[in-house]
Amino acid sequence: MIPSAFDYAAPATVAEALDLLAAAGDDVKLLAGGQSLIPVMKLRLADPAMVIDLGRIGELSGVRDDGDALLIGAMTPHHQVATDSLIATHLPLLAKAAATVADPQVRHRGTFGGALVHADPAGDLPAPVLAADATFILAGPAGERRVGAADFFQGYFTTAVADGEILTHIRVPKYTGWGAHYEKFTRVAQQWSIVAVAAMVRVEGGTIAEARIGLTNMASTPVRATAVEQALAGAPMTRDAIAAASVHAAEGTDPASDLNGDAAYRRHLAEVLTRRAVIAAAGL
C-alpha cells in the first residue's frame, strides 16, 4: 500500500491553490479529506505527479448563513455537516445523510466538497444536494463560476468542475420546517449505499404540499425521482398515497448490477425505500 512518488504542495489560500493548479499541468489531483484519493493512490489506481492539499485553506471550511441559503465550505468535514446547528435547523436532510457516511473516522477526515467532487454514484451526499437544488461555487483562473446541482453531476466520478478549477463552496437553499429523511440500504454498516433515498416533504395540514426526492446509486449520477415528486404534490398525507406515488421511483433510472444486487433488485429497492423515506420524512 505504497503510492507512486508525487510532488506535494499545501497552499494557504484559494488564489495560491489556483496558481499551483495552473502551473501543475494535467497530472494533478486536489487532496481534500483524502478518504477516496489516498486509497486509490495506495492501490496505484491513481498516480498523479502532483497532489495539492487543500487542508490548510481555512476559508474553505465552515457553515454560514447566507440569507435564504446556507453556504457550506467545500472542506467542511462530514462530522460537522452532521452536527452543525444551522444545518440541523434548515437542512436536516443533509445532516441525516452525512451522519450515515462510512464510520466516525471517515466522517472526521472526509469532507463535504471532496465527496461531492468525487461524485461516486454510491456516495451519500450527491442525492440530498441534488434534491435540495444546491448551487456549486467554483473558483477558476477566470474567476468564479456557479453550477446548479442538476448540471454538476455528469457521470461516474465526473462533474462539471473543469481543469484548473476548485470547488470552494456549496450554496444550499434552506428548507426550514420541511420533514426530511435519508433511507440508506447497505448489507453491513460500513458500506457504500446499495440504494439510498433522500426525501424532503413540506406538509400543509393533512396534505403533502411539496416533495423533493433524490436517489443514490440508481444511475451513474444521483437522480431526482421526479415522477414521485409530482405524484406526491398535493397528495393526502397517508401511507397509501405515499405507496402509490412511490411506484414511480425507478422511472428514468439506470442502475448498475454488482455483487450486492442486480438492476432489477435496485429498481425494486428504490420503490420500497422511497416509500419508507417519504413516510419517515412526513413523520407518519
Add this chain to the structure above:
Amino acid sequence: MTTAEIGRARLRKEDAHLITGRSRYTDNITLPGMLHLAMVRSPFAHAKITAVDVSAAKASPGVVAVLTGADVADEQGNVPNVWPVTADQKAPAFPSIAVDEVAFAGEVVACIVARSAAAARDAVELVDVSYDELPVVMDLEEAFTDTVLAHSSLDSNLSATWVFDSGEAGTGKPIREALDNAEVLIERTFYQQRLIPAFMEPRSIVVDPTSEQITMWTSTQVPHIVRLMLALTLGIPESKVRVIAPDVGGGFGGKLTVTPEEFITLMAARRVGKPCKYTETRSESLQAGHHGRAQVQRLKLSATKEGIVTGLDVNLLADMGAYLGLIGSGIPILGAFMYNAIYKFPAYRLECNNIFTNKAWTGAYRGAGRPEATFAIERMMDELAVELGMDPLELREKNWIKHDEFPFTTVAGLEYDSGNYEAATAKALELFDYDALRAEQARRRETNDTVQLGIGISTFTEMCGLAPSRVLGALSYGAGGWEHAQVRVLPSGNVEVVTGVSPHGQGHETAWSQLVADKLGVPFENVEVLHGDTQVSQRGMDTYGSRSLVVGGMAVLAAADKVIEKAKVVAAHLMEASEEDLEFTDGKFSVKGTDQSTSLGEIALATFAAHNLPDGFEPNLDSDATFDPQNFSYPHGTHLAAIEVDTETGRVSIRKYVCVDDVGVVVNPLIVEGQVHGGLAQGIAQALYEEAVYDEAGTLVTGSFVDYLVPSAPDLPHYTTGRTQTPSTTNQLGVKGVGEAGTIASTPAIVNGVLDAVRHLGVKDIKMPCSPSRVWAALEEAKTTGGVQ
C-alpha cells in the same frame, strides 16, 4: 488442593500490552541493514510464463536483487503438502516462485529485494513478464468433469477420492440397504461458498541470515511446523533455523500453513546475506493467502415415517484451488467424521473428491471441515422435519444420543466420551422462549406481515483437540498430535511454564497461569508462560483445531505433576519424613498429622542451593512432559436463532440468538465467552455476509474489504449465552475445546431460521451468503413458480 483459579474470570495477562500499543508484531521488527521485499504476482489465473525480463527492475533505484522462479529453481523445492489422503493422491509441483506456469491469479512470479519498501514496490511494475494465457476452470462442478484442466502437467483435475463406508469399516450397516428401503428419502445439494480467513494482522515475515543460525519471525500459528518445513524444503539442518511467532494478530486457520512467501523471504535473505522483511498488503492477503470451505455437498438421508433416520450418504466435491497447501487435502476429511453429528445413524457413507481449480489454494479456516459437515446435517434434519411435518427439535431428539448412552461409538467410528444434549437443549429453550416465538411466527404468517419470523435450530457436536497421534496416522497425516510442555520452579519460587502451543489471540498465558497456579499452589501472578519461539519452546505442535487446552494444557498439568513428584522427594528429605506421609496442598508439603510443613518455594531454593539433597537427586525442579491425547474432545451445544426477514427488501436480521454450549469444565469463563462470541461472528458471517467471488477470467472480484464483507459489531446481534457442564472423561480436568464451537454451530442456525421464515411463501433454499438480493430473488422466484403467496 484449592481450585481458586480454575473457573475464575481472570482478565487476560496479555491484554495490557496489546491494548496500550506495546505489541510487537512481525512488521514492527526492524533490524540493522534490513532490506524489503515486494512480490510480482500473476494477473492471470492460468498461463504459461514465456519470459521474465527483470532488467528494468534491477536498474531501478534502491533495488538490490530480483529473484525469478528460474533463479531459484534449484533451491526452492516445493511448498509441501503433508496430508496425502490417499496413496494415489495427485498434486502439481508447487514452487514458491512460479517457474513455467501459473495456476491462479496472485501467484508469485518474481520477488524484488530493495533498500526500502517503496523502492521494492516501485520496481514491481518494472518486471516484464510474458504470459501465454491458458483456459481457466473456476467452477468446482465443471472442474470435476475435466473439460478444462487447471494444470497442464496433470491429466485430470481430480487429486484424490477418499471414501468412508460404515458397512466396510464395520461401524454400521451398508448405506445401500438403508437408501433402498427408505420410507422417506431426502436429497439435497448444498454449496459451501469459498471464504477468506480475514485475520486482522496481514502476514509478515522477517528473516535474519547474518548469524550462524537463521532466524525467522513470522506471523504464524505454527512456528514449530514452519521450522521443520523450512528445513525439509530448503535443505537446511533443523538446528540452523529458529522460528519466532511474536505477537500474532489472529489466524483462524489462515496461518496454519507454511507459505510461499516464507520460503521466498528466507531464500532472498540467504542470497543477499542481509535481513529481509516482507509484509503483505490486505489485497495480497485476500488474493494469495489460503481460502477455506469451498465445497459442493450432495446428500441423501433416509428415514422412517416416524422420523428415525436410517442412513446418510454424502458426496463431496472439495475445491483444493490451484495447489495442495500444507494440509488442504485433509480439511474435508476432518469433517467426514462429523456428518452423523449427535445422531445415532445406523448407516453412513461419505465420498470426498478433492478437485483442482484455478483459484487460490484452500486450507484450514475456523472449524476446518466440521462447519461444512454440521451445516449439511443440520439443514438436512430441518428438511426432514418439514417433509414429515414434525417439529424440528422433536425430530432431533428422536435421533440424538441420549445422555445415559455415553460413551457412544458412532457410525463414523468415533467414541464420544460424554454429552448431554437434553440438558443443553432444555436450557437453550428456557433462554429463548421458544413457544412464544412460535406463536408470534404464526401470527405474522396469518397477518401476512411484511416482516416474517423464523426459528433456526442447530444442535451440534464437533471433534476437536487435535489429535490422538494414532488416529492421525490412520488418516495418513504426516505428523502426530501430541503436545509438549515444561514447568520450572525457579529459586525464587516463581514458576516458568514453556508451552508448545503458539497463541495468536487465545489467552494461553492467562489460562496456563491459572492451571499451574492451582496445581502448584502458587499465585497466578508468579507464573510466567513462554511460547512461540523454537529456541525457547523446543518442541510443539502449535495451535489449531481447538487443541491448546485439551492437549497443550494437559501437557502443562503433566509437567506440573512431575515437578510435584520431584519436590516431594526433597520435601521428605528436608523434613526427615517418609514420602508416603506427605501431602501437597496449597503449595505446601506437610507431614500428615503434624504441623510440620515446607513450601514449594523453600524446596526450590534448597534444590537450587543443592547443599542438602538426597543422594543422587538431580538438583532441579524442572520437568518436561509430552501429552498425546487418547481421544478427541467433543464439545456440543444447542443454538437457537430468531430470524426476521423483511420480505420487501430481503434483509435478514437476527432478533435473538441463544446458544448453550457445553465445553466441559471451564478454566476461564471470560475467555470462553470471548471464543464463543468470535466464533459466532464468523459463523454468522458465512451465513449472511462473506463470499470470495471470482469472475470468469479468474480474477478475485472480492479483492478488498469493500467487496469482501466482514461484519463488524453493528452488524451482529447481542448474544444470549449459556452453558451446561458435562465434563470430558478423557482428560484429567474434564475440559473440552471451545475455539471453533461458535463457528461450527451458528451457520446452520441462521440459515435454518431464514428458511423457516420464508418457507411458507414457497422458498425451498437460498445459497449462502443469504444476502438481501438473494433472499428477495428467492421470494420473487417462489411467486412465479407457484409458491404460496
